[in-house]
Amino acid sequence: MSETDAVRADGGRVRDEGYDDFLDALESGEGYYLECPEGHGWLPPRRVCPECGGTDLEETALPETGAIETHTTVHVAAPSFADDAPYVTAVADFDGVRLTGVVRGIDPENVEVGTEVSAEVDETETAGERVLVLHAE
Ligand SMILES: [Zn+2]
Secondary structure (H helix, E strand, O other), X not given: XXXXXXXXXXXXXXXOHHHHHHHHHHHOOOOEEEEOOOOOEEOOOOOOOOOOOOOOOEEEEXXXXXXXXXXXXXXXXOHHHHHHOOEEEXXXXXXXXXXXXXXXXXXXXXXXXXXXEEEEEEEOOOOOOEEEEEEEO
């Protein structure tokens, strides 16, 4: 599963064990990522490090804040996100770990590279589905 698929948490999506467990943890304020022995960090959680093939991945606390690296404003959304548009999806860097989510707490036109965000779990306006939110401080 790519990170892009993960953020598209629409009604047709089946529960993904790794990703939903991660959202559960994040929701209770215990966000984490997995780090391999080589220090590569990964989200959503996976079993094998795609960088070095390491399988001994350890849960590591997710840093409180990250910084937006790339962002895209979505004006025309899929039906399950229709009432959320326009919205911004972004990739934020949390100390080397990248997280993809929907940006909230800021006007879409004010989102820029470097904007500081924290990771939260919220619901989409449209379908009430859980979604990873990058909340601007
Ligand atoms: Zn690795």
